[in-house]
Amino acid sequence: MIDAGERGEAIGEGVALGGLETTVGFLLRLAQVAVFKDLLAALKPFDLRVADLSVLLVIEATPGTQQSAIGEALRIQRPNLVTIIDQLQARNLVRRGPVPGDRRAYALSLTPEGEALLRKAKVAHARHGRKVLDALGDFETERMLAALRRIAAL
Amino acid sequence: MIDAGERGEAIGEGVALGGLETTVGFLLRLAQVAVFKDLLAALKPFDLRVADLSVLLVIEATPGTQQSAIGEALRIQRPNLVTIIDQLQARNLVRRGPVPGDRRAYALSLTPEGEALLRKAKVAHARHGRKVLDALGDFETERMLAALRRIAAL
DNA sequence: TGTGATAGTTAGTACGTATAACAAAGTACG
DNA sequence: CGTACTTTGTTATACGTACTAACTATCACA
Secondary structure, X not given: OOOOOOOOOOOOOOXXXXXXXXXXXXXXXXXXXXXXXXXXXXXXXXXXXXXXXXXXXXXXXXXXXXXXXXXXXXXXXXXXXXXXXXXXXXXXXXXXXXXXXXXXXXXXXXXXXXXXHHHHHHHHHHHHHHHHHHHHOOOOHHHHHHHHHHHHOO | OOOOOOOOOOOOOOOOOOOHHXXXXXXXXXXXXXXXXXXXXXXXXXXXXXXHHHHHHHHHHOOOOOHHHHHHXXXXXXXXXXXXXXXXXXXXXXXXXXXXXEEEEEXXXXXXXXXXXXXXXXXXXXXXXXXXXXXHOOOOHHHHHHHHHHHHOO
Protein backbone atom coordinates (compact mmCIF):
# COMPACT_ATOMS: atom_id res chain seq x y z
CA MET A 1 0.00 0.00 0.00
CA ILE A 2 0.97 3.63 -0.08
CA ASP A 3 0.52 6.29 2.50
CA ALA A 4 0.11 9.81 1.15
CA GLY A 5 -0.82 12.27 3.82
CA GLU A 6 -4.07 10.34 3.97
CA ARG A 7 -7.24 11.07 2.02
CA GLY A 8 -6.98 13.09 -1.09
CA GLU A 9 -4.01 15.26 -0.33
CA ALA A 10 -3.20 17.43 -3.30
CA ILE A 11 -0.50 16.14 -5.59
CA GLY A 12 2.46 18.50 -5.47
CA GLU A 13 1.88 19.90 -2.01
CA GLY A 14 4.75 22.14 -0.96
CA VAL A 15 7.57 20.16 -2.50
CA ALA A 16 8.42 20.59 -6.16
CA LEU A 17 8.14 17.27 -7.93
CA GLY A 18 10.51 18.07 -10.75
CA GLY A 19 7.93 17.60 -13.48
CA LEU A 20 6.69 14.29 -12.12
CA GLU A 21 3.25 15.72 -11.45
CA THR A 22 2.59 16.06 -15.18
CA THR A 23 3.81 12.57 -15.92
CA VAL A 24 1.45 9.83 -17.02
CA GLY A 25 3.40 7.12 -15.22
CA PHE A 26 3.44 8.84 -11.85
CA LEU A 27 -0.25 9.68 -11.88
CA LEU A 28 -1.00 6.23 -13.20
CA ARG A 29 0.63 4.77 -10.13
CA LEU A 30 -1.23 7.06 -7.73
CA ALA A 31 -4.53 6.34 -9.44
CA GLN A 32 -3.92 2.62 -9.51
CA VAL A 33 -3.02 2.54 -5.83
CA ALA A 34 -6.10 4.56 -4.91
CA VAL A 35 -8.41 2.33 -6.89
CA PHE A 36 -6.95 -0.86 -5.47
CA LYS A 37 -7.11 0.50 -1.96
CA ASP A 38 -10.77 1.36 -2.41
CA LEU A 39 -11.64 -1.98 -3.96
CA LEU A 40 -9.70 -3.88 -1.33
CA ALA A 41 -11.73 -2.16 1.37
CA ALA A 42 -14.96 -2.89 -0.51
CA LEU A 43 -14.06 -6.59 -0.72
CA LYS A 44 -12.87 -6.93 2.85
CA PRO A 45 -16.28 -8.09 4.19
CA PHE A 46 -16.04 -11.05 1.82
CA ASP A 47 -12.43 -11.83 2.65
CA LEU A 48 -11.51 -11.52 -1.00
CA ARG A 49 -8.51 -9.83 -2.48
CA VAL A 50 -8.65 -8.07 -5.82
CA ALA A 51 -7.03 -11.00 -7.60
CA ASP A 52 -9.51 -13.42 -6.00
CA LEU A 53 -12.46 -11.47 -7.31
CA SER A 54 -10.94 -11.28 -10.78
CA VAL A 55 -10.45 -15.03 -10.86
CA LEU A 56 -14.00 -15.68 -9.68
CA LEU A 57 -15.38 -13.35 -12.33
CA VAL A 58 -13.47 -15.07 -15.10
CA ILE A 59 -14.55 -18.53 -13.97
CA GLU A 60 -18.13 -17.37 -13.78
CA ALA A 61 -17.94 -15.91 -17.27
CA THR A 62 -16.31 -19.02 -18.73
CA PRO A 63 -17.05 -22.09 -16.64
CA GLY A 64 -14.71 -24.95 -17.35
CA THR A 65 -11.75 -22.68 -18.05
CA GLN A 66 -8.34 -23.97 -17.17
CA GLN A 67 -5.84 -22.31 -14.93
CA SER A 68 -3.42 -21.41 -17.68
CA ALA A 69 -6.16 -19.63 -19.61
CA ILE A 70 -7.07 -17.57 -16.57
CA GLY A 71 -3.45 -16.75 -16.01
CA GLU A 72 -3.09 -15.45 -19.54
CA ALA A 73 -6.30 -13.47 -19.35
CA LEU A 74 -5.51 -11.81 -16.03
CA ARG A 75 -1.75 -11.62 -16.52
CA ILE A 76 -1.11 -13.77 -13.48
CA GLN A 77 1.79 -16.19 -13.68
CA ARG A 78 0.93 -19.84 -13.42
CA PRO A 79 2.77 -20.49 -10.17
CA ASN A 80 0.99 -17.61 -8.48
CA LEU A 81 -2.36 -18.73 -9.74
CA VAL A 82 -1.93 -22.13 -8.14
CA THR A 83 -1.94 -20.57 -4.68
CA ILE A 84 -4.96 -18.44 -5.44
CA ILE A 85 -6.98 -21.39 -6.71
CA ASP A 86 -5.79 -23.52 -3.81
CA GLN A 87 -7.19 -21.01 -1.35
CA LEU A 88 -10.46 -20.55 -3.18
CA GLN A 89 -10.85 -24.29 -3.36
CA ALA A 90 -10.07 -24.70 0.33
CA ARG A 91 -12.88 -22.23 1.05
CA ASN A 92 -15.20 -24.26 -1.15
CA LEU A 93 -15.76 -21.43 -3.58
CA VAL A 94 -14.17 -23.08 -6.59
CA ARG A 95 -14.02 -26.65 -7.86
CA ARG A 96 -11.23 -28.31 -9.83
CA GLY A 97 -13.09 -30.71 -12.10
CA PRO A 98 -11.79 -33.05 -14.76
CA VAL A 99 -11.34 -31.92 -18.34
CA PRO A 100 -12.70 -34.62 -20.67
CA GLY A 101 -9.83 -35.82 -22.80
CA ASP A 102 -7.01 -34.11 -20.91
CA ARG A 103 -5.98 -35.50 -17.59
CA ARG A 104 -3.38 -32.81 -16.98
CA ALA A 105 -5.73 -29.88 -16.80
CA TYR A 106 -8.51 -28.85 -14.44
CA ALA A 107 -11.86 -27.50 -15.49
CA LEU A 108 -12.59 -24.74 -13.00
CA SER A 109 -16.09 -23.92 -11.91
CA LEU A 110 -17.82 -22.12 -9.09
CA THR A 111 -19.43 -24.07 -6.30
CA PRO A 112 -22.87 -22.94 -5.11
CA GLU A 113 -21.09 -21.24 -2.22
CA GLY A 114 -18.79 -19.54 -4.70
CA GLU A 115 -21.72 -18.31 -6.74
CA ALA A 116 -23.47 -17.01 -3.66
CA LEU A 117 -20.42 -15.15 -2.41
CA LEU A 118 -19.67 -13.76 -5.84
CA ARG A 119 -23.22 -12.47 -6.18
CA LYS A 120 -22.76 -10.42 -3.01
CA ALA A 121 -19.23 -9.36 -3.88
CA LYS A 122 -20.40 -8.12 -7.26
CA VAL A 123 -22.71 -5.66 -5.59
CA ALA A 124 -19.81 -4.17 -3.68
CA HIS A 125 -17.70 -4.24 -6.82
CA ALA A 126 -20.35 -2.37 -8.76
CA ARG A 127 -20.62 0.24 -6.03
CA HIS A 128 -16.87 0.70 -6.15
CA GLY A 129 -16.98 0.93 -9.94
CA ARG A 130 -19.54 3.70 -9.81
CA LYS A 131 -17.36 5.58 -7.34
CA VAL A 132 -14.44 5.42 -9.78
CA LEU A 133 -16.61 6.50 -12.70
CA ASP A 134 -17.88 9.41 -10.60
CA ALA A 135 -14.29 10.46 -10.05
CA LEU A 136 -13.85 10.37 -13.79
CA GLY A 137 -16.66 12.85 -13.92
CA ASP A 138 -18.04 13.92 -17.26
CA PHE A 139 -14.95 12.48 -18.83
CA GLU A 140 -15.59 10.23 -21.79
CA THR A 141 -15.02 6.90 -20.14
CA GLU A 142 -14.77 5.08 -23.44
CA ARG A 143 -11.85 7.16 -24.61
CA MET A 144 -10.18 6.82 -21.24
CA LEU A 145 -10.43 3.04 -21.37
CA ALA A 146 -9.21 2.99 -24.95
CA ALA A 147 -6.24 5.11 -23.98
CA LEU A 148 -5.38 2.82 -21.07
CA ARG A 149 -5.61 -0.16 -23.38
CA ARG A 150 -3.16 1.39 -25.79
CA ILE A 151 -0.76 2.18 -22.99
CA ALA A 152 -1.13 -1.33 -21.60
CA ALA A 153 -0.06 -2.66 -25.00
CA LEU A 154 3.15 -0.59 -24.99
CA MET B 1 6.34 -7.70 -12.78
CA ILE B 2 3.66 -9.21 -14.89
CA ASP B 3 3.89 -11.45 -17.87
CA ALA B 4 1.07 -11.19 -20.36
CA GLY B 5 1.69 -13.26 -23.45
CA GLU B 6 4.51 -10.82 -24.08
CA ARG B 7 4.30 -7.73 -26.22
CA GLY B 8 0.94 -6.18 -26.75
CA GLU B 9 -1.33 -9.18 -26.68
CA ALA B 10 -4.94 -8.11 -27.03
CA ILE B 11 -6.85 -7.74 -23.80
CA GLY B 12 -9.63 -10.30 -23.70
CA GLU B 13 -8.04 -12.88 -25.98
CA GLY B 14 -10.11 -16.04 -26.08
CA VAL B 15 -11.20 -16.10 -22.48
CA ALA B 16 -14.18 -14.09 -21.34
CA LEU B 17 -13.11 -11.69 -18.62
CA GLY B 18 -16.50 -11.31 -17.00
CA GLY B 19 -16.73 -7.58 -17.59
CA LEU B 20 -13.25 -6.89 -16.28
CA GLU B 21 -12.08 -5.64 -19.66
CA THR B 22 -14.31 -2.58 -19.37
CA THR B 23 -13.20 -1.85 -15.85
CA VAL B 24 -11.09 1.18 -15.03
CA GLY B 25 -9.20 -0.58 -12.26
CA PHE B 26 -8.17 -3.56 -14.35
CA LEU B 27 -6.96 -1.48 -17.26
CA LEU B 28 -5.30 0.90 -14.87
CA ARG B 29 -3.25 -1.98 -13.55
CA LEU B 30 -2.27 -3.22 -16.99
CA ALA B 31 -1.34 0.28 -18.11
CA GLN B 32 0.63 0.97 -14.97
CA VAL B 33 2.56 -2.28 -15.26
CA ALA B 34 3.35 -1.63 -18.91
CA VAL B 35 4.58 1.89 -18.21
CA PHE B 36 6.76 0.81 -15.30
CA LYS B 37 8.20 -2.04 -17.29
CA ASP B 38 9.11 0.30 -20.12
CA LEU B 39 10.61 2.90 -17.82
CA LEU B 40 12.52 0.29 -15.87
CA ALA B 41 14.11 -0.92 -19.10
CA ALA B 42 14.90 2.66 -20.11
CA LEU B 43 16.64 3.27 -16.79
CA LYS B 44 18.54 0.02 -16.69
CA PRO B 45 21.69 1.45 -18.33
CA PHE B 46 21.95 3.86 -15.41
CA ASP B 47 21.25 1.23 -12.77
CA LEU B 48 18.34 3.26 -11.48
CA ARG B 49 14.94 2.05 -10.44
CA VAL B 50 11.82 4.10 -10.97
CA ALA B 51 11.78 5.23 -7.35
CA ASP B 52 15.44 6.26 -7.57
CA LEU B 53 14.80 8.50 -10.54
CA SER B 54 11.79 10.07 -8.82
CA VAL B 55 13.85 10.87 -5.77
CA LEU B 56 16.65 12.37 -7.83
CA LEU B 57 14.18 14.51 -9.74
CA VAL B 58 12.63 15.86 -6.58
CA ILE B 59 15.99 16.64 -5.03
CA GLU B 60 17.07 18.40 -8.20
CA ALA B 61 13.88 20.45 -8.25
CA THR B 62 14.15 21.39 -4.58
CA PRO B 63 17.72 21.17 -3.33
CA GLY B 64 17.95 21.05 0.42
CA THR B 65 14.72 19.10 0.80
CA GLN B 66 14.48 16.71 3.70
CA GLN B 67 13.67 13.04 3.52
CA SER B 68 10.26 13.37 5.09
CA ALA B 69 9.22 15.95 2.52
CA ILE B 70 10.27 13.70 -0.32
CA GLY B 71 8.42 10.81 1.25
CA GLU B 72 5.24 12.84 1.39
CA ALA B 73 5.60 14.11 -2.13
CA LEU B 74 6.28 10.72 -3.67
CA ARG B 75 4.13 8.69 -1.30
CA ILE B 76 7.08 6.68 -0.09
CA GLN B 77 7.09 5.73 3.56
CA ARG B 78 9.91 7.13 5.63
CA PRO B 79 11.52 3.82 6.51
CA ASN B 80 11.64 2.81 2.88
CA LEU B 81 13.09 6.12 1.81
CA VAL B 82 16.01 5.64 4.17
CA THR B 83 17.21 2.65 2.15
CA ILE B 84 16.81 4.46 -1.14
CA ILE B 85 18.80 7.47 0.04
CA ASP B 86 21.40 5.18 1.62
CA GLN B 87 22.01 3.53 -1.71
CA LEU B 88 22.11 6.77 -3.68
CA GLN B 89 24.52 8.20 -1.15
CA ALA B 90 26.71 5.10 -1.29
CA ARG B 91 26.94 5.61 -5.05
CA ASN B 92 27.91 9.22 -4.47
CA LEU B 93 24.89 10.56 -6.29
CA VAL B 94 23.29 12.28 -3.32
CA ARG B 95 24.64 14.12 -0.29
CA ARG B 96 23.13 14.33 3.18
CA GLY B 97 24.11 17.81 4.33
CA PRO B 98 23.27 19.65 7.53
CA VAL B 99 20.11 21.69 7.91
CA PRO B 100 20.92 25.00 9.60
CA GLY B 101 18.95 25.14 12.81
CA ASP B 102 17.77 21.54 12.88
CA ARG B 103 20.26 18.87 13.73
CA ARG B 104 17.77 16.04 13.24
CA ALA B 105 17.17 16.52 9.55
CA TYR B 106 19.33 16.21 6.48
CA ALA B 107 19.39 18.67 3.60
CA LEU B 108 19.58 16.50 0.52
CA SER B 109 21.38 17.61 -2.58
CA LEU B 110 22.83 16.08 -5.71
CA THR B 111 26.55 15.58 -6.01
CA PRO B 112 28.19 16.49 -9.32
CA GLU B 113 28.11 12.77 -10.15
CA GLY B 114 24.44 12.73 -9.31
CA GLU B 115 23.76 15.69 -11.55
CA ALA B 116 25.70 14.12 -14.40
CA LEU B 117 23.89 10.80 -14.13
CA LEU B 118 20.53 12.48 -13.79
CA ARG B 119 21.17 14.55 -16.88
CA LYS B 120 21.67 11.38 -18.91
CA ALA B 121 18.81 9.55 -17.23
CA LYS B 122 16.46 12.42 -18.01
CA VAL B 123 17.07 11.93 -21.71
CA ALA B 124 15.99 8.30 -21.44
CA HIS B 125 13.07 9.35 -19.26
CA ALA B 126 11.93 11.90 -21.82
CA ARG B 127 12.16 9.34 -24.61
CA HIS B 128 10.04 6.98 -22.53
CA GLY B 129 7.57 9.77 -21.82
CA ARG B 130 7.13 10.50 -25.51
CA LYS B 131 6.49 6.81 -26.13
CA VAL B 132 3.68 6.85 -23.57
CA LEU B 133 2.19 10.03 -24.99
CA ASP B 134 2.30 8.49 -28.44
CA ALA B 135 0.31 5.56 -27.08
CA LEU B 136 -2.20 8.08 -25.78
CA GLY B 137 -2.58 9.16 -29.36
CA ASP B 138 -4.87 12.05 -30.13
CA PHE B 139 -6.25 11.83 -26.65
CA GLU B 140 -6.26 15.10 -24.80
CA THR B 141 -3.43 14.48 -22.39
CA GLU B 142 -4.50 17.24 -20.06
CA ARG B 143 -7.92 15.73 -19.48
CA MET B 144 -6.36 12.32 -19.03
CA LEU B 145 -4.00 13.60 -16.35
CA ALA B 146 -6.81 15.48 -14.65
CA ALA B 147 -8.90 12.32 -14.62
CA LEU B 148 -6.06 10.30 -13.12
CA ARG B 149 -5.58 12.97 -10.49
CA ARG B 150 -9.22 12.78 -9.49
CA ILE B 151 -9.06 9.01 -9.26
CA ALA B 152 -5.85 9.20 -7.27
CA ALA B 153 -7.67 11.40 -4.76
CA LEU B 154 -10.47 8.84 -4.25
C1' DT C 1 8.35 -45.22 -29.91
C1' DG C 2 10.49 -41.25 -28.96
C1' DT C 3 10.83 -36.15 -28.97
C1' DG C 4 8.98 -32.08 -27.81
C1' DA C 5 5.30 -29.22 -26.01
C1' DT C 6 1.80 -28.25 -22.38
C1' DA C 7 -0.76 -28.15 -17.51
C1' DG C 8 0.03 -27.88 -13.14
C1' DT C 9 3.01 -27.89 -9.19
C1' DT C 10 6.90 -26.94 -5.90
C1' DA C 11 10.57 -24.33 -3.91
C1' DG C 12 13.36 -20.50 -3.49
C1' DT C 13 13.97 -15.72 -4.14
C1' DA C 14 13.47 -10.68 -4.91
C1' DC C 15 11.16 -6.56 -4.32
C1' DG C 16 7.98 -3.12 -2.68
C1' DT C 17 5.60 -1.80 0.99
C1' DA C 18 3.71 -1.88 5.86
C1' DT C 19 4.15 -1.52 11.10
C1' DA C 20 6.26 -0.90 15.52
C1' DA C 21 9.56 0.85 18.35
C1' DC C 22 13.41 3.71 19.21
C1' DA C 23 17.01 7.80 19.78
C1' DA C 24 17.89 12.45 19.02
C1' DA C 25 16.42 16.86 18.48
C1' DG C 26 12.93 20.30 18.27
C1' DT C 27 8.52 22.83 20.12
C1' DA C 28 5.06 24.42 23.35
C1' DC C 29 3.55 25.78 27.61
C1' DG C 30 2.66 25.83 32.63
C1' DC D 1 13.22 26.17 33.61
C1' DG D 2 11.22 21.69 32.88
C1' DT D 3 7.90 18.48 31.47
C1' DA D 4 5.13 16.68 27.72
C1' DC D 5 4.35 16.28 22.92
C1' DT D 6 5.97 16.28 18.19
C1' DT D 7 9.06 15.50 14.44
C1' DT D 8 13.23 13.41 11.86
C1' DG D 9 15.49 9.70 10.82
C1' DT D 10 16.60 4.99 11.86
C1' DT D 11 16.32 -0.13 12.75
C1' DA D 12 14.11 -4.41 12.59
C1' DT D 13 10.57 -7.05 10.94
C1' DA D 14 6.71 -8.94 8.40
C1' DC D 15 3.87 -9.51 4.50
C1' DG D 16 2.06 -9.65 -0.18
C1' DT D 17 3.01 -10.02 -4.83
C1' DA D 18 5.60 -11.56 -8.34
C1' DC D 19 9.65 -13.96 -10.76
C1' DT D 20 12.64 -18.01 -11.90
C1' DA D 21 13.94 -22.66 -12.32
C1' DA D 22 13.06 -27.24 -12.09
C1' DC D 23 10.04 -31.09 -11.73
C1' DT D 24 5.91 -34.55 -12.81
C1' DA D 25 2.35 -36.05 -15.59
C1' DT D 26 0.14 -35.96 -19.72
C1' DC D 27 -0.55 -34.95 -24.47
C1' DA D 28 0.66 -34.29 -29.61
C1' DC D 29 2.98 -35.70 -33.44
C1' DA D 30 5.93 -37.83 -36.67
